[in-house]
Structure formats: structure tokens, C-alpha cells
Amino acid sequence: MLLGVIVWILTVVICYFFLGHYWWFPPPISEHGQAYDAQFNATLWVTGVIFFLAQIALGYVIIRFRDKGGTAKYSHGNNMMEALWTSATALLFIGLVLAGTRIWAAVHFAEAPADALRIEVLGKQFAWSFRYPGPDGKFGRTDIKQINDQGGNSFGIDEKDPAGKDDITSASIKVPAGKPILLILKSRDVIHNFFVRELRLKQDIVPGMEIPFHFQADKIGVYEVPCSELCGLGHHQMRTTLEVMSEANFEKWKQEQAAQK
Amino acid sequence: MSSPVVHAHGAPQGFIRRYIFSLDHKVIGIQYYFLALFSVFLGMSLSVLMRFHMVYPDAKVSLFEKLWPTGAAGGIMTPELYLSLMTMHGTIMVFFVLTTAPQSGFGNYFLPIQIGAEDMAFPVLNMLSFWTTLLALVVMVSAFFVQGGAPLSGWTAYPPLSAVGPLSGPGEGMGQTLWVISIAIFCGASLMGAINFIATTIDLRARGMSMMRLPLTVWSWFVTAILGLLGFAVLLAAGVLLLLDRMAGTSFFLPAGLVVNDQILNHKGGSPLLWQHLFWFFGHPEVYIAILPGMGLASQLLATFSRKPIFGYRAMVYAILGIGFLGFFVWGHHMFMSGMNPYSAMAFSILTMSIGVPSAIKTFNWIGTLWGGRIRFTTAMLFALGFVSLFVSGGISGIFLGQPALDLYFHDTYFVVGHFHMIMGVAAIFGMFGGTFYWFPKMFGRMMNETLGKIHFYLTFLGVYAIFTPMHFLGIAGNPRRYADFTNFEFMNNLMPVHKFMTHAAIFTAVVQLIFVFNLFWSMRKGAKAPVNPWDSTTLEWTVSSPPPFDNFAGKHPVVNHGAYEYSVPGAAKDYIMQSDPA
Numbered sequence: 001m002l003l004g005v006i007v008w009i010l011t012v013v014i015c016y017f018f019l020g021h022y023w024w025f026p027p028p029i030s031e032h033g034q035a036y037d038a039q040f041n042a043t044l045w046v047t048g049v050i051f052f053l054a055q056i057a058l059g060y061v062i063i064r065f066r067d068k069g070g071t072a073k074y075s076h077g078n079n080m081m082e083a084l085w086t087s088a089t090a091l092l093f094i095g096l097v098l099a100g101t102r103i104w105a106a107v108h109f110a111e112a113p114a115d116a117l118r119i120e121v122l123g124k125q126f127a128w129s130f131r132y133p134g135p136d137g138k139f140g141r142t143d144i145k146q147i148n149d150q151g152g153n154s155f156g157i158d159e160k161d162p163a164g165k166d167d168i169t170s171a172s173i174k175v176p177a178g179k180p181i182l183l184i185l186k187s188r189d190v191i192h193n194f195f196v197r198e199l200r201l202k203q204d205i206v207p208g209m210e211i212p213f214h215f216q217a218d219k220i221g222v223y224e225v226p227c228s229e230l231c232g233l234g235h236h237q238m239r240t241t242l243e244v245m246s247e248a249n250f251e252k253w254k255q256e257q258a259a260q261k
Numbered sequence: 262m263s264s265p266v267v268h269a270h271g272a273p274q275g276f277i278r279r280y281i282f283s284l285d286h287k288v289i290g291i292q293y294y295f296l297a298l299f300s301v302f303l304g305m306s307l308s309v310l311m312r313f314h315m316v317y318p319d320a321k322v323s324l325f326e327k328l329w330p331t332g333a334a335g336g337i338m339t340p341e342l343y344l345s346l347m348t349m350h351g352t353i354m355v356f357f358v359l360t361t362a363p364q365s366g367f368g369n370y371f372l373p374i375q376i377g378a379e380d381m382a383f384p385v386l387n388m389l390s391f392w393t394t395l396l397a398l399v400v401m402v403s404a405f406f407v408q409g410g411a412p413l414s415g416w417t418a419y420p421p422l423s424a425v426g427p428l429s430g431p432g433e434g435m436g437q438t439l440w441v442i443s444i445a446i447f448c449g450a451s452l453m454g455a456i457n458f459i460a461t462t463i464d465l466r467a468r469g470m471s472m473m474r475l476p477l478t479v480w481s482w483f484v485t486a487i488l489g490l491l492g493f494a495v496l497l498a499a500g501v502l503l504l505l506d507r508m509a510g511t512s513f514f515l516p517a518g519l520v521v522n523d524q525i526l527n528h529k530g531g532s533p534l535l536w537q538h539l540f541w542f543f544g545h546p547e548v549y550i551a552i553l554p555g556m557g558l559a560s561q562l563l564a565t566f567s568r569k570p571i572f573g574y575r576a577m578v579y580a581i582l583g584i585g586f587l588g589f590f591v592w593g594h595h596m597f598m599s600g601m602n603p604y605s606a607m608a609f610s611i612l613t614m615s616i617g618v619p620s621a622i623k624t625f626n627w628i629g630t631l632w633g634g635r636i637r638f639t640t641a642m643l644f645a646l647g648f649v650s651l652f653v654s655g656g657i658s659g660i661f662l663g664q665p666a667l668d669l670y671f672h673d674t675y676f677v678v679g680h681f682h683m684i685m686g687v688a689a690i691f692g693m694f695g696g697t698f699y700w701f702p703k704m705f706g707r708m709m710n711e712t713l714g715k716i717h718f719y720l721t722f723l724g725v726y727a728i729f730t731p732m733h734f735l736g737i738a739g740n741p742r743r744y745a746d747f748t749n750f751e752f753m754n755n756l757m758p759v760h761k762f763m764t765h766a767a768i769f770t771a772v773v774q775l776i777f778v779f780n781l782f783w784s785m786r787k788g789a790k791a792p793v794n795p796w797d798s799t800t801l802e803w804t805v806s807s808p809p810p811f812d813n814f815a816g817k818h819p820v821v822n823h824g825a826y827e828y829s830v831p832g833a834a835k836d837y838i839m840q841s842d843p844a
Contacts, residue, residue: 050657
């Protein structure tokens with residue numbers, strides 16, 4: 001009896017906190033982010049109703065069918081109901097996946113537009129580096145023997161390649177608002193993960209692979225980037241920021257960087 | 262097939278053959294149980310230390326320095342020590358608790374009796390598998406005491422972090438090597454156990470014990486053993502490959518061009534994703550290895566204490582089989598963000614959602630079983646009801662994580678931590694508590710104290726909800742998991758009050774477990790004498806004395822005439838008909 005009441009109270013308290021959004025997503029800064037939130041909310045409603053009904057039903061049977069004398073009902077079940085709830089859950093669950101397919105497809109199946117700004121992302125224990133092609137629009141060759149973190153060459157940009165002379169590197173990532181961005185994710189030691197909460201995007205960075213990953217951010221601001229795949233003892237310090245700038249400011253920043261070369 | 266097979270070994274002579282190197286499945290079951298009990302307290306203590314460190318990262322505690330002179334020099338826990346506690350917590354809990362107690366502990370003790378057999382099919386193999394498991398535990402725990410300490414790569418041990426030696430961090434030297442060796446030994450032990458369970462269920466059933474009369478506990482142990490046989494074999498292979506990468510210079514999991522800690526490594530041609538595929542091919546079925554026995558037990562307890570047959574017995578059996586089968590095709594949902602082909606994510610996600618269907622069937626049928634019953638609220642039953650509640654709460658968050666689109670945010674956040682702790686952590690442990698209260702009288706011949714049991718249940722039930730529900734909110738706020746310290750990020754600092762609440766709830770819940778330990782050991786010596794069938798249950802273990810004789814049925818061969826859950830049959834003399842009652 002007591003347990004039934006406790007299950008009810010817990011259910012109500014949990015639903016209250018989910019409805020109150022006390023600890024919640026930061027606002028999205030992209031179209032993808034808005035689509036993501038819509039899919040999340042749809043899933044939250046479907047699962048929330050199932051959660052609520054299942055727990056309330058559990059509390060109800062605990063209270064209603066406690067031993068008060070008399071005899072229990074002898075029954076081995078009901079095939080009709082079995083078929084009904086099996087197909088209902090199957091439909092709901094598969095339906096949710098299919099509804100989310102477009103979001104996944106837009107992130108992973110669609111190619112980045114040809115004019116997307118290309119930025120290389122390098123993860124290493126326990127820092128980030130970002131590389132932009134200079135005015136020539138080309139990345140220079142890299143060579144792991146020329147890696148020099150103290151000298152500012154985490155990528156190991158090959159000195160002998162003229163295309164690399166004007167490459168811009170940065171410890172944080174800066175992008176123009178409203179422009180498609182194509183990241184090329186690389187790691188040189190262990191697995192890391194690039195995660196921006198406001199973009200609702202996350203991707204592992206795997207040594208030995210170059211993983212393309214595209215997005216577009218629309219809202220100007222500075223957003224924290226935490227490494228989100230365990231990478232060693234400094235995992236919790238592997239922080240950088242994504243700065244979304246107006247296009248003019250971004251061009252200005254790029255020119256300043258190029259001028260320092 | 263279902264005729265009784267006489268294979269008996271002689272009654273044991275002397276203390277050592279009887280209690281130490283015993284061939285008796287019942288003694289081996291108890292040995293496993295206590296191994297898991299030791300492990301669960303070790304694992305829980307590690308988690309309390311972790312929770313403490315997360316909210317007080319700079320606290321100086323002299324005890325820490327005594328325990329870990331280098332990892333906590335000056336009494337302040339280092340991030341690498343935090344990560345090694347985390348790795349060991351996960352590993353010990355998954356392998357030596359969740360895999361060991363419900364399957365090897367209770368399964369060993371009760372599978373043979375519930376099917377009317379005198380022992381397991383291979384008693385010597387059974388003894389070997391226990392001692393091998395113990396060896397694995399010793400090797401695992403010894404990783405704490407070697408140079409560099411325990412590994413920090415998590416229980417999933419993703420390479421390259423786990424494969425390049427001490428270059429990638431402390432604990433990645435000898436500690437990680439011992440970890441891999443221990444896991445390989447554990448795999449060997451589990452394979453032996455799995456073969457034994459499968460052979461026993463197929464060959465040693467009493468006359469009349471058809472598959473559709475098996476208690477659902479036996480069904481779940483049987484299917485779990487099949488999962489173990491297929492899963493642990495793959496993990497063993499993966500472990501050997503990882504060991505070769507670490508020690509023999511091979512490159513199964515290591516690509517070319519690695520520069521770790523400023524050192525250029527000479528590997529080429531391997532793939533870090535290969536490990537993830539092999540690991541999760543084991544790792545996902547492992548989730549079901551942990552939870553299926555709990556599901557079987559919940560069914561047994563709900564039927565017994567609501568005095569009703571299982572609602573949809575056949576559907577329950579098909580659901581167990583469905584979960585077992587589909588469990589091998591969903592491993593990719595752990596890898597949506599890994600860089601594997603994004604098209605395969607769609608297939609894995611539809612299969613993952615499909616596995617939610619048999620899980621939902623089970624939940625509905627449990628509530629259907631309770632419906633119209635006359636529920637007796639024993640402590641065992643409370644834990645079974647708690648299991649159902651936790652199973653719903655923990656399962657439902659899987660609907661978010663199974664969608665690759667939503668995993669784009671939730672992967673590796675606390676949402677995942679909340680999800681799997683709720684379902685394969687505490688729901689499974691509630692199954693073990695329920696099993697303990699239900700079977701203790703049979704195992705030790707005495708009853709456990711019900712008042713203490715109920716106090717322990719209610720406090721634990723509230724405690725685990727208080728620990729694990731807030732994790733979902735942390736996940737929604739984007740808090741990554743496996744962080745030793747949250748102070749470097751502004752948004753995580755803002756979540757600190759939630760972390761503090763969870764830490765206090767965790768310390769509270771851990772202390773409450775002492776009630777259980779006291780009850781367990783006190784009842785062994787002082788509990789009321791247990792009758793043959795204290796719960797008016799129907800299955801065969803309740804036909805023999807408590808504890809049962811050495812050969813289980815005192816030389817008799819039980820004959821089974823009834824299904825497993827014939828409660829409240831109209832016209833019957835009592836409100837239950839035992840499986841071996843005359844037809």
C-alpha cells in the first residue's frame with residue numbers, strides 16, 4: 001500500500017521537474033538545433049505519457065490488489081491484449097525513429113555545400129587546435145615529424161609546402177554566422193569528441209580517420225566546447241570555445257591573423 | 262531427453278572438498294554470491310569516493326593519501342586517480358557483480374533444483390569456473406597496487422588510450438595490462454559457466470519438465486548462458502588482440518601516424534573502431550546478461566506473491582528469446598558518434614527500437630500478472646515491484662538514446678549514465694535483493710528479518726531514485742560523463758547544486774546498505790528456522806528441505822505434472838499447485 005503511494009509521488013515529482021525545465025538545454029543557435037528540440041519534445045511527450053501511465057498503473061495495482069482476503073483471479077493472460085500492446089509499442093517506437101531520420105540525414109547523409117568554409121579540427125591530449133586555409137584557399141601539407149606544440153605548430157604543417165605558409169591556426173574556433181562550415185576532424189593520439197551544446201551536435205574524433213562534419217550557426221555568441229570522449233587524465237580540462245561572429249568581424253579576424261604570418 | 266540422468270559424484274568428504282573446492286552446485290552458487298557481495302561493496306565504495314571528488318575536488322582527506330600515496334599525494338585526489346576509480350567501479354560492477362550474482366550465484370544454486378536435477382551437468386567445470394572467476398577478481402584488484410595504479414581508460418577501454426602503454430597516462434602501464442588479463446580470465450570462466458548452464462538445462466530436466474513448464478527464472482538463465490557463450494568468446498578474442506597491441510607491437514587497433522605525448526609511434530594499419538565493434542558485440546548482450554535473470558526473477562516473485570499465474574507465460578518466453586536474439590544486432594547504438602558509417606546507424610536504431618518491444622511486453626505482462634491478484638507484501642515482493650518501477654524508468658530513457666538523431670547531443674552525457682545505472686545497475690540489483698530475500702530461507706535454512714528488510718527496501722528505493730533521476734537533467738543540460746572535475750566550464754559550474762544533491766543521496770544510500778549486510782549475517786545465525794516452503798511457492802526447490810540435501814532430492818527423482826505458476830486454481834485444495842503435485 002505504502003509502496004503504491006510512494007510510486008505515485010515519485011512519478012508526480014519526476015514529471016514536475018521534467019515539465020519545469022529547471023536544468024535544461026541552452027537555446028539552440030541553428031536550424032538543426034530547432035529541429036532537434038522538436039524531435040526531443042515529441043519523444044519526451046510519447047515516453048512521458050508511457051512513463052506516467054505505467055507508473056500510475058503500477059501504483060494502482062499495488063493499492064487495489066493488496067491481499068484483503070478472498071481469492072485471486074485465475075487467468076493465464078489474454079492474447080488479444082498481448083497483440084494489441086505489442087503492435088502499439090512497435091508502431092510508436094519505430095515511428096519515433098523514422099521521424100528523427102531527417103535530422104540524422106541532414107547531419108550525416110547530406111554533403112556540405114561546395115562553398116562551405118573548411119576548418120581542420122585537431123584534438124590532442126588535452127588541447128584543441130583549429131586550422132584555416134590562408135588567402136590561397138588551400139591547406140598546406142602536414143608531416144608528423146614537424147609537430148611542435150611549443151612553437152605553435154601542433155598540426156605539423158610542412159615548412160617546405162608553400163600552400164601551408166599562410167595557414168591560420170587558432171586555439172579556439174571562430175566561424176561566421178549564417179555560413180555553412182565544414183569541419184575536418186582529426187586526432188593525433190587518442191579518441192576525442194567535438195561537442196557544442198548550442199548546436200546540438202557531437203562527433204567523435206578518431207586517430208587514423210578524417211571525419212567531415214558540417215553545420216551552420218546563426219546566432220552570434222561564444223559557446224563552450226567540452227571534449228566528450230574520455231581521453232586521459234586531462235579530459236575534464238580539454239576546453240575550448242566556438243565563437244560565432246558576424247561575417248564582417250570574422251573576415252577582419254582572419255585578416256589580422258594572416259597579417260601576423 | 263527429459264529422463265533423469267544419473268551422473269552423481271559422491272558425497273563430499275572433509276571441509277576442503279565440501280566448502281572450498283566443492284563440486285556441489287549449491288556451495289558454488291553461495292561462493293559466487295559472496296564473491297559478488299564483496300565486489301558490490303568494493304564497487305560501491307569506489308563510487309562514493311568518485312561522487313565525493315566530483316563535488317569537493319580540492320578537499321584534503323588524509324585517508325585518501327593512506328590508500329593512494331601517489332594518486333592522492335597530500336590527501337587531494339588527482340584526476341587520474343578519479344579516472345582509475347571510475348574504471349574499476351565500472352569493471353567490477355559489470356563483471357564481478359552484475360554478471361556474477363544473478364547468473365552464476367543464484368543460477369548455479371537454483372537452476373539444477375528448479376529443473377529437478379541432482380547437480381550441474383559438469384560439476385568439475387563448475388568448480389573451475391568459480392575459481393577462475395576468483396582469480397580474475399584478484400588480478401583485477403591487484404591493478405590498484407602496481408606502478409601507476411589502476412587503468413584510467415574506463416570499463417570500455419577504448420584504444421588508442423588503452424593500447425599505447427604509460428605514454429597515454431598513468432595506469433596505462435602495468436595497471437591496464439592486468440586489467441586486460443583479468444578480463445580474459447573472466448571470459449574463460451564465463452564460457453565454462455555458460456556451457457554448463459546450457460547443457461544442464463537441455464539434458465537434465467526431470468521427467469515432465471517440458472520447456473514450456475520451466476520457471477521463467479530457468480528460461481532467463483538459459484538464454485543468458487547462450488548470450489554469455491557467444492559474447493564472452495568475442496570479448497576474449499578482443500582482449501587477446503589488445504594485449505598483443507600492448508605487448509607485441511601489433512597494430513590491430515592502432516593506426517599509423519600516432520603522436521602520443523610528443524612521441525611518434527611505429528604502428529600502422531589498425532583501426533580504433535575495430536575494438537569498439539568487438540567490445541560492443543559483447544557489451545550489448547552483456548547488458549541483457551545483467552538484466553535477464555532479474556526479469557526472470559521478477560516474474561517468479563510477482564506470480565508467487567500476487568498468487569496468480571504469469572500473465573502470458575508464452576509471451577514472456579518469446580520476449581526473453583526475442584531480447585536474447587535481437588541483443589546481438591544492436592551493438593552499433595553505442596557507436597552512433599564513433600565515426601562508423603552513418604547509414605548503418607539507421608539499421609542499428611530500428612533494431613534497437615525493436616528490442617524495446619519485447620521489453621514493453623514484459624512490463625505489460627507484469628502489471629497484468631498483478632491485476633486481480635491478492636498481493637502479499639513480503640520484502641522479496643517489494644523488491645520485485647521496485648524492479649518493475651525502475652525497469653520502466655530506466656528503459657524509457659533508452660527511447661531517446663536509441664535514436665541517432667537525439668544521440669547527437671546525449672552521447673557520453675550524464676543522460677546515458679542515468680539510463681544505464683537505472684536499468685542495468687539498480688534494477689538488476691533490485692532483482693538480486695529480491696532473490697536474496699526469496700531464496701535465503703532455502704539457501705541457509707533460516708528466514709531473513711522482514712522488518713529490517715522493509716526498512717532497507719524503502720530507503721534504498723527512494724535513495725536510488727534520488728541518485729539517478731537528476732542524472733537525466735544533467736544530461737539534458739549537456740554535462741559530459743567521465744569528468745573528474747567540473748570547475749573548468751561555466752555551464753557545468755552552474756549544475757553543481759544537482760551534483761551535490763546526488764552525492765549526498767549516494768552517501769545516504771550507501772550507508773543504508775549496511776542494514777542489508779547486518780540482516781544477512783544476523784539472519785544466517787539467528788533467523789527463525791525456515792520451513793520447506795515458506796512462501797507457498799510452486800517450483801521444485803520448495804519441495805525439498807531448507808537447505809536441500811547434498812543431492813537435492815534425497816535420491817528421489819521428481820516428476821513434473823504442472824506448469825510453473827499454478828496459483829489460485831479454481832477447485833484446488835490450496836491456492837497453489839506445486840509443479841510435482843499429482844496431475
